[in-house]
Amino acid sequence: MKDTLSSAAPVIEARDLNLVFQTGDGPVHALKDVNLSINRGEFVSFIGPSGCGKTTFLRAIAALETPTGGTLTVNGMAPDAARRARAYGYVFQAAGLYPWRTIAGNVRLPLEIMGFSRADQDARVDRVLELVELGGFGRKFPWQLSGGMQQRASIARALAFDADILLMDEPFGALDEIVRDRLNEELLKLWNRTQKTIAFVTHSIPEAVYLSTKIVVMSPRPGRITDIIDSPLPTDRPLEIRDSQAFIDIAHRVRQGLRAGHVWKVFGKSLVLIQRAGCI
Amino acid sequence: MKTVTPVLTVLGIIFVVWYAATIWLNAQWVYDQAERAGTTVSFAEMVPQTMDQERPLLPPPHQVAGELWDGVAGQAVTSKRSLVYHGFKTLQATLLGFGMGIVLGVGLAVAIVYSRTMEKSVMPWAIISQTIPIVALAPMIIVLSDKAGIDGKMIPKAIIAAYLSFFPVLVGMIKGLRSPDAMQLDLLSTYNASGAQNFWKLRLPASMPYFFASLKVAIAAALVGAIVGELPSGATEGLGARMLVGSQFGRPLDMWAALFGAAILAGALILIVGALERFAKRQMGGAA
Numbered sequence: 001m002k003d004t005l006s007s008a009a010p011v012i013e014a015r016d017l018n019l020v021f022q023t024g025d026g027p028v029h030a031l032k033d034v035n036l037s038i039n040r041g042e043f044v045s046f047i048g049p050s051g052c053g054k055t056t057f058l059r060a061i062a063a064l065e066t067p068t069g070g071t072l073t074v075n076g077m078a079p080d081a082a083r084r085a086r087a088y089g090y091v092f093q094a095a096g097l098y099p100w101r102t103i104a105g106n107v108r109l110p111l112e113i114m115g116f117s118r119a120d121q122d123a124r125v126d127r128v129l130e131l132v133e134l135g136g137f138g139r140k141f142p143w144q145l146s147g148g149m150q151q152r153a154s155i156a157r158a159l160a161f162d163a164d165i166l167l168m169d170e171p172f173g174a175l176d177e178i179v180r181d182r183l184n185e186e187l188l189k190l191w192n193r194t195q196k197t198i199a200f201v202t203h204s205i206p207e208a209v210y211l212s213t214k215i216v217v218m219s220p221r222p223g224r225i226t227d228i229i230d231s232p233l234p235t236d237r238p239l240e241i242r243d244s245q246a247f248i249d250i251a252h253r254v255r256q257g258l259r260a261g262h263v264w265k266v267f268g269k270s271l272v273l274i275q276r277a278g279c280i
Numbered sequence: 281m282k283t284v285t286p287v288l289t290v291l292g293i294i295f296v297v298w299y300a301a302t303i304w305l306n307a308q309w310v311y312d313q314a315e316r317a318g319t320t321v322s323f324a325e326m327v328p329q330t331m332d333q334e335r336p337l338l339p340p341p342h343q344v345a346g347e348l349w350d351g352v353a354g355q356a357v358t359s360k361r362s363l364v365y366h367g368f369k370t371l372q373a374t375l376l377g378f379g380m381g382i383v384l385g386v387g388l389a390v391a392i393v394y395s396r397t398m399e400k401s402v403m404p405w406a407i408i409s410q411t412i413p414i415v416a417l418a419p420m421i422i423v424l425s426d427k428a429g430i431d432g433k434m435i436p437k438a439i440i441a442a443y444l445s446f447f448p449v450l451v452g453m454i455k456g457l458r459s460p461d462a463m464q465l466d467l468l469s470t471y472n473a474s475g476a477q478n479f480w481k482l483r484l485p486a487s488m489p490y491f492f493a494s495l496k497v498a499i500a501a502a503l504v505g506a507i508v509g510e511l512p513s514g515a516t517e518g519l520g521a522r523m524l525v526g527s528q529f530g531r532p533l534d535m536w537a538a539l540f541g542a543a544i545l546a547g548a549l550i551l552i553v554g555a556l557e558r559f560a561k562r563q564m565g566g567a568a
Contacts, residue, residue, distance in 0.1 A: 064466055083472055090470040092463050100485045100564035109481065113471045141565035 010037035011075060011165060011197045012061055018069035019056060019223075029222030030056040031067070036216065036225065040164075043191055043198045045208035046216045047254060053223020054201045054216075058167050061199065062090050074165070086114065088165035089158025093173050095150035097142040097157075104129065104138030107157045114161055128156040131190060148179040152186070159194070166198045173203065181239060184210055188237060205258075209233075209250045210242060217257035227257035295341060302340040306330035309337070339536050347537040360516075363541045369517040370506050371545065373434050377441020378502040384442060385449025385498070386491075392450075393457040393483070394475075410447050414440065414505065419512040433510075433517065441505035445498035452494025456487025488564060492557035499549045507542060519545070 019031040031053045038044050046054035059065040060072055063079035074082035082088065089110075097106045104125050111121045129135050132152040142150055151171055158166060172180045184207060191198055202208050208215050209231070217227040232246055241247055303326075310329045314321045321329070331340050339347075351363035358365060388406065391398040418440050425436040460482050468478055510520025519542045526535030 059466075062470055064469060083470065086472075088470070090467065092467065094463060096463050096467055098482070098485065099566075100488070102565060110471045113468070113473045113477050113481065143565075 009076060011040050011042075012036070012038040012073070012199065014057075014070065014072045016070035017057075017060070017067050017072050019053070019060060019065060019067045020069075031060070032222035032224045034070070034223075034225055036228070038197060038199065038214070040197055041195050042213050043188075043200065043211055044214045044216060045200045045202055045212040046218060047202055047205065047208045048218030048223075048226075048258065049203070049220055051220035051223065052218035053220070054218050055169055056223065057218075058169050058199060058201050061165075062088060062167055086161055086163055088167050089161065089163040091151075091155055091158045091166065091168040091171045093170045095142070095147070095154040097150055097153060099142055101141075102138060103134065103140050103142065103145065103153050106142065106153060107138075107160050110157060110161050116161070124160050124162075128159045129153075131159060131193070132156045133186065146179075148175055148183055151175065151183065155187075155190075159190075159196075164197060166196045168198065168200045170201050170203065172207070180204075180207070185239060187211065192235065205251050205254050206242060208254060209247055210237060210239075215250070215254055217254055219258075227253070229253055229257075298338075298341055302336070302338050303327055303330045305337040306333055309333060335530055335532055337532070339533055343533065344536045344540060347533045348540050351537050351541070363519070363522070363537060366517060366519050366522050366538070367541050367545055369434075370437075370503070370510065370519045370542070373437035373506040373509065373518070374441055374499075374503045374545075374549070376434065376438035377443075377505055378445050378499055380438060380442035381445030381498055381502060382449055382495070385446040385494075386453050388446070389450050389453030389457060390479075392454055406447060406450055409443070414444060414508050415511070417443070418508050422509065422512065437506050437509035437518070440509035441502040444505035445502040448494040448497040448501060449491070452490040452497075453487055456490030457483045459490065460486045485564065488560060492553070492560060495553050495557070496550055499553050500546055503542065503546050503549060 014034050014036045017031055017034040018029070021028045021030055034053075034057065046057065048054050056065055060067050061074055061079060063083045072079055075085070075087050077085065077087070097103070098109070101109065107125045107128060108121050111124060116124065125138065126135070129138055132155050134149065134152055134156060137145065137149065137153075142153070145153065155166075155168075155171070172183050175183065187198075188211060190196075200208075200211060213231050215227075215229040215231065216225055217229070218224065219226045229250060231250060233241060233250070307326055307330055310321060310326045330336070332343060333339075336343070348363065351361070355362035355364075357368075360366075388398075388402060392403060393399075421439055421443070422436045425439060430436065464482060464486075465478070468482055473481065507518070507520035507523075510518035511524050519538045522538035522541075523535050526532065526538060
């Protein structure tokens with residue numbers, strides 16, 4: 001836990017947030033009465049089946065969707081004001097690197113758009129590529145890198161302009177499990193070093209439990225929060241922590257939340273052992 | 281070697297068919313001549329006589345090649361008998377029209393991608409424009425541009441070339457400018473990118489593969505346009521005029537030489553566009 005870093009005002013705060021899409025088949029309630037506070041330096045995962053509104057919530061934070069009710073503030077501002085203030089970097093499921101730009105050129109893209117000086121751009125590109133362990137790959141083109149490396153480059157791109165918040169929408173969802181484990185480890189290290197606030201959408205229970213200080217379990221139709229779990233795991237998390245009882249207990253609680261669609265209840269020990277194989 | 285063999289095989293088959301057709305088509309003239317002279321010719325005597333007639337129905341390849349060589353290398357390049365001279369006139373109109381077509385095609389594509397009104401109002405007309413036979417339109421363009429006080433024969437030819445070549449560029453660029461997916465557009469939104477940045481940093485570079493693919497079609501269309509533009513005007517310059525004169529004055533060899541000159545020119549232009557494409561692709565870090 002990073003309680004020492006938490007300041008009084010939450011970085012992201014949603015109160016009675018509602019978001020209804022008007023579609024051809026009638027209104028779809030993507031988010032219903034969502035209440036959530038995310039403090040500085042937290043690593044918050046959103047987990048739930050598809051259609052539960054986890055990505056929609058992340059997009060609302062990024063001002064890519066507009067809520068139809070309630071309030072949402074980012075750094076105390078409206079989301080679009082926060083965006084103009086460069087409050088966040090966004091990482092998508094696909095790396096989405098421009099094939100016509102080198103890795104360094106891709107990381108440079110937001111800096112060019114935001115008008116950083118050339119010298120500053122160079123320095124920042126070098127720094128963030130080192131941060132994601134891609135130093136020396138700046139002159140390569142995206143197709144010369146593996147999928148995992150491409151996704152690391154897209155994280156570097158989101159870090160380049162020093163936003164305090166990192167919004168990640170299933171960033172490792174398209175990668176195989178071995179690469180995903182490694183990137184999860186690196187992401188935790190990165191979070192420890194940079195003290196960012198991270199909101200992370202995933203559909204993997206072990207990933208959510210391994211990474212997060214706070215896990216938000218969501219449920220679909222209408223998209224809503226069914227459980228918020230504060231993780232008791234220590235900040236320093238080797239991959240082996242996934243075999244610990246604490247980890248398994250949290251994973252179980254997440255699973256219960258997902259299955260029931262309402263707040264987690266008491267569980268039996270034998271059940272935990274049966275589900276262990278599934279979650280690790 | 282693997283690519284050369286099939287090409288040579290096809291070429292060989294074409295030559296065989298061509299020579300056979302030459303003998304078959306030109307034989308009648310040989311027999312008629314013999315009948316008029318009151319003699320008869322055997323098949324073995326007839327065959328050589330089909331190979332070097334002055335006005336053959338179908339000249340054999342070597343005769344066309346000879347005429348082409350004479351037209352290219354045998355004349356001063358300023359001579360009106362030189363295919364280089366005529367080819368250059370056609371090339372000028374082609375390139376000018378090609379340039380105009382690119383500007384028009386890209387300009388309209390940008391307008392259509394960024395404005396729904398433009399898409400609704402302009403796109404149907406662009407499609408209709410391509411359904412009108414160019415041979416019907418060409419004389420009108422020439423007459424109208426003459427009335428409009430445009431001097432010289434080059435501009436109307438270039439307009440016709442542009443008329444044919446803008447369309448593939450338009451279609452290719454619309455598709456290209458729309459090729460970035462929602463995620464890439466969202467990414468730029470998260471940076472608060474302006475519309476201009478959106479265009480220069482994402483849409484335009486993303487459209488380049490489509491642009492070059494359309495250029496290959498457009499350059500060939502521009503050449504066809506320029507040649508068609510040389511047909512109806514009583515033009516005296518250009519490969520099209522050369523073909524027309526050849527057909528009107530019963531000089532099939534001239535016609536065939538001009539035809540092959542045009543084909544070689546088209547091939548060269550497409551090769552050049554292909555080289556430009558490869559260069560651009562390398563500059564843009566293209567995967568192999």
